[in-house]
Amino acid sequence: MAMAGLYRRLLPCPPAVDFASTEGKQLFLESIQNGTMEGFYRLISYFQTQSEPAYCGLASLSMVLNALAIDPGRKWKGPWRWFDESMLDCCEPLEKVKARGISFGKLVCLAHCAGAKVEAFHADRSNIGEFRKYVMKCSTSDDCHVISSYHRAALKQTGTGHFSPIGGYHAEKDMALILDVARFKYPPHWVSLKVLWEGMSYIDETTGRPRGFMLISRPHRDPGMLYTLSCKHESWISIAKFLMDDIPLLLKAEDVKDIQKVLSVIVTSLPSNFREFIKWIAEIRRREDGSPSLSPEEKARLAIKEEVLKQVQETGLFKHVASFLSNSCCGQSPTSVNGESLPDIAASVCCQGAEILGGKLSSSAVYCCQKACMKCLNAEGNNPVRMVCATVANGNNEQGVDVLIPSPPGRPCCTFSGPSKYIGMHPASSDVLTVLLLSLPSATWDGIRDEQLLREVNGLVSTENLPTLLQEEVLHLRRQLHLLKRCQENKVDEDLGAP
Structure with missing residues (x-):
């Protein structure tokens, strides 16, 4: 049976406030005056609509990576280096993401692999006060951004799990601006932090873990230059x-x-x-x-x-x-x-x-x-x-x-x-x-039984005395190796930190 075509959804208000409404505009102006919309300008410059119904995580991440001016180091189309959903193809094959979306842990893995600095928290390993602190931090700065993973039911919206970046914060009303990447469905909207936290506390049925949020910032230098x-x-x-x-x-x-x-x-x-x-x-x-x-x-x-x-x-x-x-x-x-x-x-x-x-x-x-x-x-x-x-x-x-x-x-x-x-x-x-050998974990060589040879090998593969540029390249590769192995073993939701 053919599915009927859908043209947008009516945004449930309350609990949300449409960004383009009179109330939404007032919240926006007051937040600007209070200095809690600093992260908005870069994000809105790279705001994109997810290209597939299940690509909300990939769209949110590519939007944030571009807003942070992180160079992907490889070409997108023509001569241009640019983060696009199609570029985020490690940790989980795109065909699988297209069919069933991506878990919170694997999106964190993707952010690490892309070279960003990431702090990530499942809702049961954090609290609303800590979440508010990070939202405030990124709303008063343009060098970090928050991506929230929440269940739409808490916002009385249709659908299930969803990812979107947070574009700003109204401190007095304790409301966050969600830049919903499913723009074909819902426009950007304000929602109370309490309601959003409730949505992040829903259990993801694919992992058995609650959803959460991640703070993404730019490293001091683009990794993987060579x-x-x-x-x-x-x-x-x-x-x-x-x-x-x-x-x-x-x-x-x-x-x-x-x-x-x-x-x-x-x-x-x-x-x-x-x-x-x-x-x-x-x-x-x-x-x-x-x-x-x-x-x-x-x-x-x-x-x-x-x-x-x-x-x-x-x-x-x-x-x-x-x-x-x-x-x-x-x-x-x-x-x-x-x-x-x-x-x-x-x-x-x-x-x-x-x-x-x-x-x-x-x-x-x-x-x-x-x-x-x-x-x-x-x-x-x-x-x-x-x-x-x-x-x-x-x-x-x-x-x-x-x-x-x-x-x-x-x-x-x-x-x-x-x-x-x-x-x-x-x-x-x-x-x-x-470079492959330098990027292997130091424990790789422990099986060498000849002690003199083991000392010689450890001296050759040690990263401590490498020049800074090469050390950063090698350590980035080592992190990528650990992350990919973690994905292979389905352990990304158990450990969200960088290796």
């Missing part, structure tokens, strides 16, 4: 299990005597798709007027990425990893990686970049790389950064695509073209494997 976990495909489930559970058991079972043997045990057991687990974030853009036209902001980001990669390659662990991979792959041609020539990889990357810029996600065979060359530019000061410049064709149309590639230390930067030259593409296996 390396981040790729969760778009569910391959991370097997890889996360291997990294967190299997490696310690393998090292305990093997009588390893030196670093090369440790690496051999790990590398020979790696899942075939481990390279897809951590992504190196390359900047891909169209060429304009024959020049890369880097903005100051892009130059600054590029300089940071270059520095992070340099710091990876300066670690003692990287030297062991590079040596091991070089010796184990000595039978391969130096011009190849996994059987592909490096110029071919460069051409493939440029074709994929052209697809992204064109908003197409089809096979890269649609685009053909006509020619490619390597150039140098100074990203910041005298730091040379290499760029693969290519002309790609799609039918009768041609366009220039540039891919920025940090230069390995000690290797001169030069300009060349033609298939006989080598192009040092990243991420190389050595970079990815080094």
